[in-house]
Amino acid sequence: MKRIKTIIAEDERLAREELAYLLEQEPDIELLPHAVNGRELLELVPLWQPNVVFLDVHMPELEGLQAARMLKASPASPLIVFTTAYDEYAVEAFGLDAIDYLLKPYSHMRLKETLQRIRNRLLEGHASPRPEDSASTPQRASNSQADATARSMRGKLLFDDGDKHVLVDPEGILYAVREERVIRILTTEGQRITSKSTLQELEERLEGYSFFRPHRSYLVNVNRIAELSPWQNGAYNIVMKDEQRTMIPLSREAAKDLFRLLREA
Numbered sequence: 001m002k003r004i005k006t007i008i009a010e011d012e013r014l015a016r017e018e019l020a021y022l023l024e025q026e027p028d029i030e031l032l033p034h035a036v037n038g039r040e041l042l043e044l045v046p047l048w049q050p051n052v053v054f055l056d057v058h059m060p061e062l063e064g065l066q067a068a069r070m071l072k073a074s075p076a077s078p079l080i081v082f083t084t085a086y087d088e089y090a091v092e093a094f095g096l097d098a099i100d101y102l103l104k105p106y107s108h109m110r111l112k113e114t115l116q117r118i119r120n121r122l123l124e125g126h127a128s129p130r131p132e133d134s135a136s137t138p139q140r141a142s143n144s145q146a147d148a149t150a151r152s153m154r155g156k157l158l159f160d161d162g163d164k165h166v167l168v169d170p171e172g173i174l175y176a177v178r179e180e181r182v183i184r185i186l187t188t189e190g191q192r193i194t195s196k197s198t199l200q201e202l203e204e205r206l207e208g209y210s211f212f213r214p215h216r217s218y219l220v221n222v223n224r225i226a227e228l229s230p231w232q233n234g235a236y237n238i239v240m241k242d243e244q245r246t247m248i249p250l251s252r253e254a255a256k257d258l259f260r261l262l263r264e265a
Helices: 011-026 038-049 063-070 089-097 108-127 136-153 199-205 251-262
Strands: 004-009 029-031 054-055 079-084 101-103 157-161 163-166 173-179 181-188 191-195 211-215 218-221 225-230 235-240 248-251
Touching: 004 089, 004 108, 004 225, 011 029, 011 108, 038 054, 038 063, 063 079, 063 248, 089 136, 101 108, 108 191, 173 199, 181 199, 199 211, 199 218, 211 248, 211 251, 218 248, 225 251, 248 251
Parallel strands: 004 029, 004 054, 054 079, 079 101
Antiparallel strands: 157 163, 157 191, 173 181, 173 218, 181 191, 211 218, 225 235, 235 248
16 A cells, blocks of 8 residues: 655644544555644655645744745645635635645544545556546546636635635725624725634735735725824824725824835835
C-alpha cells in the first residue's frame, strides 16, 4: 500500500491534535512533522516532500492562503486541503486549486470524503490517460468549467449571512462595523450582511484594496468617503457616500494617518 505523506499546518494545538488523531486511523496516511505557521510550512515542504498538506487558513506570520500561493508556484506543489472554522474563504481556496475545504470541528465522515478525493487525485497523477480515453474527457471538461468559474469569481469575497452565503465585490463594500460577536457589512447598494468573521479577518482579506481602520470598531472604504467633519479634541467624523450620509468616528490618532493617506493618493 502506497503511503500518503501528509503535513498538518495548524497553529492551534487542540485542532492539530484532533486532525492528527483522525488521520492516524487511516492505514495509508503517513504523518510528517507539523507546521505551526506558514513560514514553517514553506521550510518543511521541500525537506519532506509531502503528497498533501492540511492547511489552516489563519496562521501567524504567514497566512494559509498566502502560503498556498507560494506553494503553487513550486513545480512539485503538494495537494492542499484548507481547514478553517469559517466557510467564506471557499471561493479563494478553490481558486488556488485546493482539492478540498474542511470546516472545523471536523466530521470524520467528511474527512473520509476528502481522503478519497486525495487518493483519486494521486492515482490520476500516476496514470497516463490516452487522449481518446472517453472516461477522462468529461473530467477534463469539468475541470475546465471549474477553472473558468474560479477565474470569474476571483476578487469576490464569500460571506456567511445567517443561513445563506453571499458573494460581494470588495469595491462594493461601503463600510463594516463590529457589533458584539459579529460584524455588519453595508454595501454601496444598501445590502446589509451579518458575518461571524472578525473585523481583523475582514481587514486582512481586503488587503490590497482601499480600506482604512478609523476606529477599532469600524473599517471603511476610502473611495466611498464623502467628507471629514471636525468633531472635538482633534477627532473627526467620516461622512460616507450613502443616502443616509452615515457618520463614522475617526479617532485623533487615526485622523493623522488618514489625512496622510489622502494627501499621498
